[in-house]
Amino acid sequence: MRYFLITFSLVTMLLWQMPFANAATPVTVQLRWLHQFQFAGYYQAVEQGYFAEAGLDVTLLEGGPDALEPTDKLLRGDIDFAITASGVVMRRLEGKPVVAVAALMQTSPLVWITLKESNITTPQDLVGKRLMMMPPPESAELVTILRKEGLPVDTVQLVPNTYRLDDLIDGKVDAYDGYISNEPYVLNQRGVDYNLINPRDYGVNFYSDVLVTTEDLANSDPELVSAMKEAVERGWDYAFKNVDSTIDLIQANYAPQKSRGHLRYEAEKIRQLVMPELVQLGHMNPGRWQMIAESYQDLNMTRGNASLDGFIFTPPERADYSYIIYSLIGALILLAIVMFIMCRFIYLSRLLTEEIAQRREAEKELQEANKALQTLSITDPLTNLYNRRGFTELVNKAMSRAARERTELAILALDLDHFKKINDEHGHLVGDHVLVRFAELLTTVARPYDTVARVGGEEFSILIERVDIDTATKIAKRIRKDTEALQIMHPDVDEPIRMTVSIGLTLNTTSVIDIWRGADEALYQAKNSGRNRVVVI
Template sequence: MLIMALLMPDVQADDDIRLQLRWHHQFQFAGYYMALEQGYYQQAGLKVTIVPGAPGISALEQLLAGKALFAVSAPGAVLAYLQGRPVVAMATVLQKSPNVWLVRADSDIYTLQDLASSKLELSLTQENAEFLAVFAKEGIDISKLQLTNSSMKLDDLISGKTDAFNGYLSNEPYLLEQLGIPYRVIQPVEYGVNFYQDILIGNADWVRQHPKQAAAFRQASLDGWQFALDNIDYTVNYIHQHYAPEKSIAHLHYEANVIRSLVMPDLVELGHMNPERWQQIAASYQALGMVKTLRPLDNFIYAEPVPTDYRLLIKSVLLLLLVITLLAFFTLRYRRLASALQAEMNRHAQTERLLVERNEELLQLASTDILTGLTNRRVIIQQAQTEIRRASRYQKDLAVMMLDIDHFKQVNDQYGHAAGDRVLAEFAALCMQSIRDSDLAGRYGGEEFFILMPEIDLTTAILSAERLRMTVAAHPFKLSDGRELSVSCSIGIAMYMPQQDDLDKLLLRADQALYQAKHQGRNRCCVQQ
């Protein structure tokens, strides 16, 4: 009985634990509802009250004011920590950010650069710094943005009062779909800015004074999230019945599916936090001028304390031999657990690094021609459409060149396809060396290439084409067996005409100019007016 008393957990709650949510009741907080409903908090000896949020109520400030011991907050919590306030990040629920810009599908807004010159409606709080950080990362002056404080209603976007509205991927898109209003989504994550979201934070002073209660609350909350994600139908019906009757079952299901994709439970352990990623988030706040200096985040990122029961030592006089045995057992077990925990943490960190690397590789594969390393046809066509819109809007010159290696079939027939591939790769390298940094070269297909040249007049475009043509003609193309061969290229040039051109017409004129060059004997440049 003595040993059982020593080993029993002593987690007790002297007072109610208030958990402050950051918004109204919805599936966004499903894990906490399920931890309460399934009895996980009660089994841990905790009495928990869940408090909904509302407009004008900051969950972080509620926690710092002592009105809650825990809260669901945005990454702005790290800013409070850097300012010396007592806050600790217990766990991260959403590994990918749901923050997005919503624009109407009938607008001309497609990219972040388009947003920079548009009317933006944004909740101007620290919690939405992610929206500003992505502009800063792209080198866009934030002070010149047309920002107005959000009304939190979609009416402004629908009516056209604002061009872009900051929303949550799991909520506003559903409402727009129900209204039958086509829309587009611009996500910060597409530009390399991906903040954690829906972070479970705690009052650092209370967590330090009650480590076992804090650890028990964190684990019970994560168990609740696991249950919610494994039992979506049950959870949706429960939330609709007990917390959010004003939301339809269909809306809650939509939200649940989006939330699950952002939690990424099949790839990342629930609640996992990467210190390097937190450091990057903190650096984003510094870049925005919201904090002057950074400091280590060791005390911000929660680390569960290793349990050490000193009562065993107090009872050692009575149970000396047993205590020595138990002490040896637990020491060995602790080392194994610590080693396993470190290995697991390393595995998760490696998994996250591999995930980032794979995403970068997939993005590179999706946009690059494998043989030449140039931009592929799909991406260069997309960029051409963007440049046409920009040239039309700002009345800028735009030229395109279509290039074709002369008699390329003879190279393949005489020397083999491996030699043909070497010629294509060297030709692509010569194109890259001959164009400006602002130009974009791509492989259009086979031996045909495409160069997009923004802000260039016809005379300069012709000079650039001639320089490239002569460079190719003078270049010895070396084969793998040491032999050299000479090739030439034909080039067709077309200038964008704002009053009559779209992309198809512009490409057609460039292609016609290329045909003219080949028809006139090849190894020459022709212009199609």
């Protein structure tokens, strides 16, 4: 027995040392921007030795205005990994051999920032304005909301980014391409009031800060890429659990010019974008990547049409090299190991059962988190109605259903008359209250099986299935009448707020595009005919 224990200990030590026998592999990572909390997980992976444990000697290259598109350096072979935006999927569609390893932020931090005094609060308000932005694909999300709202890019004045927030404050531009985790803190410190136009509020909810590598490296050395991914995720887990020490590290080694208050603000905002309590760090959903790619294609932001197969990195299964050790050990050691396994069989079986249960629970939690994210992506956060994306999906299904059942359906396009005046006179909080009350009115008047959606700022739509033109018209007229009679009270307003609504109605046509076009044309006629009326096409 003593001989067995000594020999078994030597074998165990040999097996433990084998993965670390090779020298550390040099790896270069291009950061997306200047040093800040945005890359805290990478700093801690270096500081805590996670990269070193994985056999990696990592060099972090600071980004900035001269390194806006690190994917170019990656494809040239200048670096091994890069951190970039969701626009990298356009490169893959164009046939470029890039592979997404992990997505840190489940929601993009990019927002349009405008001064409070400008009253620019929606994409529609940007028409004719000067917009300072980084070149695509870094700012793809901000261009996407313009096109989703039906605003061609040539309706705004795009200004190259000087990366000087003072250009916004001094009125040289009307809107600034910024991070929700950075510029708002600076404006708060300087006492400048501002508005944020967030792509997420308009159904644009893309990944951000995506760790990418080349297809060649992912295929030739998947163990290295997998080790890199695990070390980065461990670093971010440590950073979120130890924010104060992470801020100390950043100030000491990376960004001494940033205050503790600024770094803490950034840490809180980034945690909201990463959502570590809901989503596993680095998680990527293939269906969501496909949706992001299709969004870019639908909006003509790329002409690429290559397959996304192989775009998402899949870690390799752990190879079992224990047979090498067994072959070097004599029959006596092999027999001793078998005896040991037999003695521990019951204990190991119990551990295996617990591991399976834990994995099933983790998979269940992940499915629930994905379901919650899906719900968020099709829901308007202010009114809890469907947003444009969710409503469009339902219209597509309803058209197919109507064709099968040989029934008719109608779409109502509704627009609150002179709503901007309410915002200008009473402020956006009162305007939001009005929108919520109007949404409640629509839900009350609509039939239980009709679908109500908010598809824009003050624009709403209703899908009415299994209906004839007379019934649909009665519903539309009742909405118009009830809206005209509605008196909305708010603590900040002395007199009741009253409003009217213009409604366009069209009945079942041959395609989704035609029924949308018909409803919009009817609404256009209603507004041009004096508003506060129903027009049927």
